[in-house]
Amino acid sequence: MTKRVFSAFKPTGRLTLGNLLGAIMPAVRLQDEADCVHAVADLHALTIRHDPERLRARTREAATLLLACGLDRSLVYVQSRVPAHTELAYLLESTAHFGEMRRMIQFREKSARQEEVRLSLLTYPALMAADILLHRADAVPVGEDQRQHVELTRDLALRFNRLYGEVFTVPEAVRPRVAARVMDLSAPTSKMGKSDGSSAGTIYLLDPPADLGRKVMRAVTDSGTEVAYDPEGKPGVSNLLTVLAACSDRPVESLSYGSYGALKRDTAEAVAETLRPVQERYAELSADQAELSRVLEGGAALAAERVGGLLAEAREAIGLA
Ligand code: AMP
Ligand code: TRP
Secondary structure (H helix, E strand, O other): OOEEEEEEEOOOOOOEHHHHHHHHHHHHHHOOOEEEEEEEOOHHHHHOOOOHHHHHHHHHHHHHHHHHOOHHHOEEEEHHHOOHHHHHHHHHHOOOOHHHHHOOHHHHHHHHOOOOOOHHHHHHHHHHHHHHHHOOOOEEEOOHHHHHHHHHHHHHHHHHHHHHOOOOOOOEEEOOOOOOOOEOOOOOOOEOOOOOOOOOOOOEOOOOHHHHHHHHHOOOOOOOOOOOOOOOOOHHHHHHHHHHHHHHOOOHHHOOOOOHHHHHHHHHHHHHHHHHHHHHHHHHHHOOHHHHHHHHHHHHHHHHHHHHHHHHHHHHHHOOO
């Protein structure tokens, strides 16, 4: 049977090189062999403080970018347009336990940094599980930070199946060949993330070419001069090697450099070459907003049609009239 692939992207900020290398590029490759569905997870963006207008704009930008990155042979839609996601999420909240949700690393880290923690930040992995299980996905391309949530999804699927009957397909996370965790260029011990501020260490997919080059050339490197892949001892250099390997589709071991400067120049060029076609395609797609609306509305309608059967099965199994 054809494999089914699902993944999603939160529009909490602008999509980054981490999103591209960690999840979007692996998903683009899977399109040749699998039935692929991708969503912009706007409901997930409500888990932290947000601005409504900005969320709307970022959601549209992210959807356009997914298509521009090459996911145009996938079904792409905006999560909140398909209410089955929230409905199944409630059934999964009623399958999950408070203890396991509270222990999720991302919840612990994010809640520790805020004074007012939204309840949806705690329940969010149940919504993510609903996203995946609704589509009966076998494979979920995600970066390292989301692996624990995919593990939880497996646990919830198995528990629900055991309690109420075989309804869900148990999914597996797919990790990228390289770049499962792209680090911040200016703080290479932290993940490259997409907060809306202009971070010097984050490459956004829509950064102008001059900014891309500048950010790479200013990347923090490590003491010493040897270019070696050693994520513990040399996180900055190792991150550049990873980015270069992923952007040029070569294994890290095949890269050999005599100086940091040469490594940075080649990395800057490889990043620019990777993002140029994405930005060109983004500009083309953005020029026709009516067509884009049609694609997204059509995607949501098709997704709603595809997941209706699974939702009905889950409702029936758990005992809803
Ligand atoms: P998010 O932007 O948090 O919605 O993440 C969407 C997808 O991109 C998930 O599969 C993440 O694991 C992946 N991702 C986000 N940031 C990075 C990063 N710095 N390195 C690798 N993958 C990432
Ligand atoms: N929670 C993911 C993130 O923050 C985004 C996401 C939502 C997702 N639903 C998903 C990823 C389903 C994979 C599958 O990165």
